[in-house]
Amino acid sequence: MHVRCGAALSLLLLVSGCSISPLSQRATAFSTAAMAVTLKAQNAYELVEQSYTDAQMASLVNNFDTKGFNTSQIQSFMPTAAMQARTQMIAGLQQYATLLAEVSGNQSVTALDTQSEAVGKSLQGLSTSAGLSGVAKNAKSDIGLASSAVDALGRMLIEHKTAKELPGILTQMQKPVDDICQLLEDDIGTREGGGLRNQLENDYDSLIAEQRTYIYANEAKMTPDEKRTEIKLLPQLVTTEQQDDATLAQTQAALKAVAATNDALATTKNSKQAPAFRALLVEIVAEGQQIGSVYNATMSK
Amino acid sequence: MSTGFSIPTNIPQTRAAAQALEDKLAKANPTNLGDSQAVSTALEVVRAILTQLNQEDMLSRDGAIQAVAAEVKGPLQTLSGLKDQLSEISVRLATLAGIANDVDQLVNGCTTIFGV
Numbered sequence: 001m002h003v004r005c006g007a008a009l010s011l012l013l014l015v016s017g018c019s020i021s022p023l024s025q026r027a028t029a030f031s032t033a034a035m036a037v038t039l040k041a042q043n044a045y046e047l048v049e050q051s052y053t054d055a056q057m058a059s060l061v062n063n064f065d066t067k068g069f070n071t072s073q074i075q076s077f078m079p080t081a082a083m084q085a086r087t088q089m090i091a092g093l094q095q096y097a098t099l100l101a102e103v104s105g106n107q108s109v110t111a112l113d114t115q116s117e118a119v120g121k122s123l124q125g126l127s128t129s130a131g132l133s134g135v136a137k138n139a140k141s142d143i144g145l146a147s148s149a150v151d152a153l154g155r156m157l158i159e160h161k162t163a164k165e166l167p168g169i170l171t172q173m174q175k176p177v178d179d180i181c182q183l184l185e186d187d188i189g190t191r192e193g194g195g196l197r198n199q200l201e202n203d204y205d206s207l208i209a210e211q212r213t214y215i216y217a218n219e220a221k222m223t224p225d226e227k228r229t230e231i232k233l234l235p236q237l238v239t240t241e242q243q244d245d246a247t248l249a250q251t252q253a254a255l256k257a258v259a260a261t262n263d264a265l266a267t268t269k270n271s272k273q274a275p276a277f278r279a280l281l282v283e284i285v286a287e288g289q290q291i292g293s294v295y296n297a298t299m300s301k
Numbered sequence: 302m303s304t305g306f307s308i309p310t311n312i313p314q315t316r317a318a319a320q321a322l323e324d325k326l327a328k329a330n331p332t333n334l335g336d337s338q339a340v341s342t343a344l345e346v347v348r349a350i351l352t353q354l355n356q357e358d359m360l361s362r363d364g365a366i367q368a369v370a371a372e373v374k375g376p377l378q379t380l381s382g383l384k385d386q387l388s389e390i391s392v393r394l395a396t397l398a399g400i401a402n403d404v405d406q407l408v409n410g411c412t413t414i415f416g417v
Contacts, residue, residue: 052352059345062338077352192320199355202348205327209341216334 022272023265024104026281027166030265031101033284037254038093041184044251045078045086047244048196051203052077058210062217077199086187088119088126089180092153093258095119096173103163120157123150149179170266181259188252197248204241208234254287309410316354318410322403323347328396336393339386346376346383350411370415377408377417 056074067073076083095116153176156169189195215230222230261280268274309315326344331337353369384404391397411417 055348059341062341077356079356194316194355198320199352202323202351205323206341206344206348209327209337209344212331213334213337213341216337 022274023166023269024163026265026268026274026277027100027104027170029281030261030277031097031104033281034097034100034258034262035094037251037258037284037287038090038097040251041093041255042087042090044188044196044248045083047248048200048203049077051200051207051241051244055203055206055210058207058214062210062213085126086184088122089150089183091119092123092150092157093177093180095157096153096177099157100166100169103166103169105163116157120154123154123157126150126154149176149183152176153180167269170262170269174263174266177262178259181255185252185255188248188255191245197245200244200248201241204237208237211237250287254284257284257287308406308413310413312354312357312414315407315410315414316351318403318407319347319351319354322400322407323351325397325400325403329390329394330396331390331394336390339383339390343380343383343387346379347407349373349376350407370417373411373415374417377411380404381408 053074053076060069060073078086099116153173156173156176187195189197191197191201211230211233215227218230219227257280261277261284264274264277264280268277309318323344326340326347329340331340350373353372357369381404384401387397387404388401391400
């Protein structure tokens with residue numbers, strides 16, 4: 001809700017006449033929209049962790065009588081270091097968006113400087129870590145490319161910026177933001193070829209098969225109503241998988257749009273009007289709202 | 302011995318073989334407990350292999366291939382053990398036609414690539 005209001009206010013600011021420069025108005029609007037998308041990107045990983053855990057639980061329940069339980073049967077999908085690398089990159093993008101808004105607002109940025117510096121330093125540490133090599137390989141990108149993008153974003157966040165530096169920040173950050181968004185998009189992958197979308201589909205296939213087995217194994221002991229409830233879960237699983245996959249695809253598209261809009265913003269430094277930028281911004285806001293409603297429904301289950 | 306199929310010789314081909322087998326098992330619609338258990342177990346082990354390949358894609362190359370080799374060994378043994386039962390089920394479930402060949406293709410591909 002806050003994000004929706006923020007997005008609406010930013011768009012209002014964008015179309016209203018006020019004393020802030022057109023570029024600063026656009027940067028503020030972009031910041032709000034980009035912030036919303038980066039929060040969704042983090043949710044994408046959590047969605048697949050949840051489906052992975054659910055599939056393991058379903059198997060555990062059906063096989064408990066013969067296999068029992070040991071702790072190694074329940075594991076997370078993403079290794080800790082790999083997940084941490086992604087979380088840090090997403091935090092870097094969020095901090096970049098925050099910085100744009102604050103710098104555009106022409107206000108004191110002391111508190112923000114401290115926060116940006118901390119995120120920037122963690123990104124610089126990440127640029128040389130093993131976790132990043134995993135992200136880069138997954139994205140089928142050169143490790144040097146990923147490392148440079150993360151390092152450049154980290155450096156920019158550490159430097160203390162003021163409003164007059166906004167055009168320079170936008171130019172400097174075009175490539176790093178493009179590269180980091182591309183890395184995250186590649187992580188989401190495709191249904192058939194790997195990545196989070198493929199994992200989600202396979203997890204749900206297992207969940208459906210395990211639910212069917214559970215019904216056959218226990219139907220003799222179920223009342224008609226209990227059996228009906230269990231059977232009804234099968235189509236629900238199909239629907240949930242379709243919704244979650246669509247959400248991952250939308251998150252992927254929104255990340256692409258963030259990179260494109262950041263590029264468009266950088267090219268409007270000397271323009272009063274920026275129709276191409278506005279069109280992209282509207283696209284991000286719309287996608288962000290759609291994604292948000294699905295993640296909220298899924299995470300509250 | 303002619304296998305009637307080409308053995309995967311790289312990770313993308315092995316991945317494709319595993320995904321094709323997963324898709325076939327996911328489309329099966331067993332109507333009794335025994336068949337359903339066999340299909341569930343087969344799906345679980347193929348998913349375990351695909352998960353390893355997805356994770357391998359996210360980790361650095363050297364360490365990851367060794368990790369995959371260790372992690373796919375158990376699922377492959379389970380899958381080989383299920384082959385006869387899945388072939389028997391395929392007589393009743395048309396969607397599982399050719400399942401024995403699909404299992405062989407995946408097992409042989411993993412054996413070739415990961416040396417398990």
